[in-house]
Amino acid sequence: MNKSLMETITHNLIAVFIQILCFLYFIFPWNVIFTIIFAFLSHIILDDLSFITYHTPDSMKKDKFWLIWHYIIYALSLFSIVLFVIPYWISILFANIVDLWDWFTLRPIQKRIKRKNPDSKWGDKYYMHQIIDWVRKKLFYWLPNRIYKKSGILIEISIIIVFAILLGLLNVSLFID
Numbered sequence: 004m005n006k007s008l009m010e011t012i013t014h015n016l017i018a019v020f021i022q023i024l025c026f027l028y029f030i031f032p033w034n035v036i037f038t039i040i041f042a043f044l045s046h047i048i049l050d051d052l053s054f055i056t057y058h059t060p061d062s063m064k065k066d067k068f069w070l071i072w073h074y075i076i077y078a079l080s081l082f083s084i085v086l087f088v089i090p091y092w093i094s095i096l097f098a099n100i101v102d103l104w105d106w107f108t109l110r111p112i113q114k115r116i117k118r119k120n121p122d123s124k125w126g127d128k129y130y131m132h133q134i135i136d137w138v139r140k141k142l143f144y145w146l147p148n149r150i151y152k153k154s155g156i157l158i159e160i161s162i163i164i165v166f167a168i169l170l171g172l173l174n175v176s177l178f179i180d
């Protein structure tokens with residue numbers, strides 16, 4: 004399976020952006036419903052775009068560039084969660100639910116099962132990133148594969164900067180009134 008992913012901070016910034024717009028333009032309960040739907044869809048689209056960013060399928064802990072980039076991006080991701088989780092937890096949760104399920108729930112369970120039974124295929128079909136691979140084949144097949152190109156981080160950094168500015172322009176408040 005392809006390990007398609009975008010970094011959590013990228014998912015979070017776009018999630019917050021989605022929630023602000025939904026709460027601005029829709030009334031309850033549609034604001035919540037649309038936040039959930041769009042946040043979820045944003046994960047799929049972003050992960051599909053991750054093909055053109057620097058995302059090596061396996062960790063490369065001996066590679067200095069890989070290591071430094073991941074220290075920075077993980078720190079930023081954590082910071083974005085702490086900063087936005089109140090009050091934007093709905094969008095952040097649903098923008099990351101695919102990763103929470105696949106990488107933090109299903110995979111650890113699978114690892115445990117495989118320790119006892121190395122041939123077990125249990126769980127393979129429950130990976131939600133299969134949806135993302137399917138959408139990529141249908142809609143984003145034309146994107147060049149640049150997952151090993153270090154310059155790919157510039158694309159992700161650009162997305163982060165653009166959405167950080169958009170949030171600034173929207174006067175992102177850490178409260179919902």
Ligand SMILES: [Zn+2]
Nearest residue numbers: 007008050102
């Ligand atoms: Zn993902």
